[in-house]
Amino acid sequence: MSATVSLQQLTDQLEALETEAAAEIAAAADADALEQLRVSLLGKKGRLSGVLGAMGKLPGNERPLVGQRANVLKTQVQALLSERLQAVKSAALDARLARETLDVTAAASGVPMGHRHPLITTTEEIVDLFCGLGYRMVEGPEVETDHYNFTALNIPPDHPARDMQDTFYLKDNLLLRTHTSPVQIRQLEQTPPPVRIVAPGRVYRRDAVDATHSPVFHQVEVLAIDEGLDFSHLRGTVMAFLKAFFGDLPVRFRASYFPFTEPSAEVDVQWRGRWLEVMGCGMVDPAVLEGLGLDPERFSGFAAGLGVERFCMVRHGIDDIRRLYTSDLRFLEQF
Ligand code: DAH
Numbered sequence: 001m002s003a004t005v006s007l008q009q010l011t012d013q014l015e016a017l018e019t020e021a022a023a024e025i026a027a028a029a030d031a032d033a034l035e036q037l038r039v040s041l042l043g044k045k046g047r048l049s050g051v052l053g054a055m056g057k058l059p060g061n062e063r064p065l066v067g068q069r070a071n072v073l074k075t076q077v078q079a080l081l082s083e084r085l086q087a088v089k090s091a092a093l094d095a096r097l098a099r100e101t102l103d104v105t106a107a108a109s110g111v112p113m114g115h116r117h118p119l120i121t122t123t124e125e126i127v128d129l130f131c132g133l134g135y136r137m138v139e140g141p142e143v144e145t146d147h148y149n150f151t152a153l154n155i156p157p158d159h160p161a162r163d164m165q166d167t168f169y170l171k172d173n174l175l176l177r178t179h180t181s182p183v184q185i186r187q188l189e190q191t192p193p194p195v196r197i198v199a200p201g202r203v204y205r206r207d208a209v210d211a212t213h214s215p216v217f218h219q220v221e222v223l224a225i226d227e228g229l230d231f232s233h234l235r236g237t238v239m240a241f242l243k244a245f246f247g248d249l250p251v252r253f254r255a256s257y258f259p260f261t262e263p264s265a266e267v268d269v270q271w272r273g274r275w276l277e278v279m280g281c282g283m284v285d286p287a288v289l290e291g292l293g294l295d296p297e298r299f300s301g302f303a304a305g306l307g308v309e310r311f312c313m314v315r316h317g318i319d320d321i322r323r324l325y326t327s328d329l330r331f332l333e334q335f
Contacts, residue, residue, distance in 0.1 A: 005057045010066050013051045017041075018073050025080045030088050038081055042074060118335040119218060119324055122312040123200045126220050129244050130198035133237065135222065138197045140183035142204070146173050148182035153260040154287045161259045166206035168215075176204035179305055180221035181260060184284075187223065188292050193299050194226040200308070211320045218308035223284070225294075225301030231263070231283060234302035238267060238281060245311065256280065260288050261303060271314050278314070279306040 021041050028034045040046055048070065055066050127137050140148075146157075155161050168176040183199035199221040207213040224233070235253065242251050250270040258264040261282025268275040281304035286296035309321050316335065318324065323331050 005054045007058060007062045007065060010051060010054060010058070011069060014066070014069050014073055017047055017051060018076060021073075021077050022080060025077070025084050028084055028088070030092070031085060034081055034085050034088065041077055048074065048077075115335070117324075117332065118312050118316055118318075119308060121335070122315060123218060123220065123308050125245065126241075126306060126308065126311060127198050127200055129241055130220075130222060133196075133240070135196045135198040135224075138183060138187055138199050139201060140177075140180070140186050140199060142177055142202055143170065143174055144177040144182050146175060148185050149175060149177050149179070152185040152288070152291055153181050154285050154291070155259045159259060168204050168206060177201075178205050179203050180219040181303070181305060183221050184223045184260075184303055185288075185292065188225065188289075188294070193294065193301070194224075195301075196224045196226075198222050209322060211322065214309070214321055214325060216325075217321075220306040220308060222281075222304040222306070223301065224303075225284065225289075225299055227298060227300070229283075229301045231302070234281060234283065234304075237302070238279070238304065242267070242269065242278075246314065249314075256282075258282055260285050262286075267304075269314065276310060276314065277307075278310045279304050281305070 021037075024037055024041075025034070028037055042048055052066070052070055055063055058066065131137060149167075150159075150162060151157070167178050170176065180199050180201050180203060183197070183201070187195060187197050187199070201219065201221075202216060203219050204216055207215050209215065222237075224237070238253075239251065242249070246269060252268050252270075252275065253265045254268060256264045256266040258280055261280075262285045264280065264282035266277050267279045267281060268277050270276075281302065284301045284303050289296045289299060309324060312318065312324065313321065
């Protein structure tokens with residue numbers, strides 16, 4: 001028979017394997033290395049199986065002794081493996097937490113922040129001042145019908161005032177509103193007097209672009225309808241508003257004409273030695289009230305349309321309207 005094996009030899013081999021295993025497990029750096037070790041120690045073709053393969057050469061009564069010793073070793077190695085696995089996992093977690101620590105005292109890197117456009121802040125300021133006088137903010141559509149933009153405002157189809165506002169027409173009798181005045185009509189249709197509203201919004205006209213004109217610009221419409229309102233209420237409201245917005249700039253009212261107000265006026269402020277028109281206004285024409293089924297003997301009121309760009313330009317000393325639309329950050333960052 002081939003070389004014999006003694007009980008002592010096998011027991012020594014198991015002893016040695018256990019010592020090796022303990023050292024290798026202690027040295028394993030991560031979960032992958034531990035899994036490889038498990039296979040190499042306890043797997044089917046592993047080192048433990050290698051030792052036990054020789055067990056068949058022992059006399060039958062000695063085999064159980066080796067078997068028992070092998071079982072102890074196996075349990076021992078499994079315990080060492082799982083202990084070490086816990087240890088490498090928690091070390092990996094500690095390392096990750098240490099890596100991800102935030103230094104809350106580090107200097108900020110200065111994230112660039114956007115801010116609101118000067119036309120928006122000007123609009124808000126105008127609206128806020130009227131809200132402070134008891135007005136409510138409302139809005140209307142930018143795509144309007146001929147009826148709301150013109151006819152209901154006492155501008156019938158062949159009225160020359162339609163030429164004053166060169167219109168972008170869409171199909172189906174729709175158009176881009178040329179002013180915010182149609183909001184007056186929409187509001188009075190919805191709410192009976194007393195009404196006090198302020199209505200900001202974008203308006204459109206077929207104007208060529210130059211330093212003071214743009215085909216898209218912004219207005220704020222103001223409307224007050226009640227019993228017993230007269231021109232002194234209009235003038236007092238406009239003066240209080242202009243003083244709050246501009247401080248003590250000189251103001252003048254100039255007689256003017258609008259189809260939907262009678263009498264009508266334009267209001268100028270003096271700025272850099274020149275008179276600059278900032279709004280149209282007037283007492284709402286009785287024909288407009290009648291068209292809405294309101295009795296002009298009982299109700300009266302005033303309206304005004306403010307040009308937001310003008311207010312913005314005077315407030316910030318801007319001399320060219322185009323600067324407000326070209327999105328040049330070097331310009332916009334000043335506000
Ligand atoms: N809607 C006029 C325009 O855009 C401005 C205006 C004038 C509005 C008089 C009014 C007003 O409410 O009473 O030219």
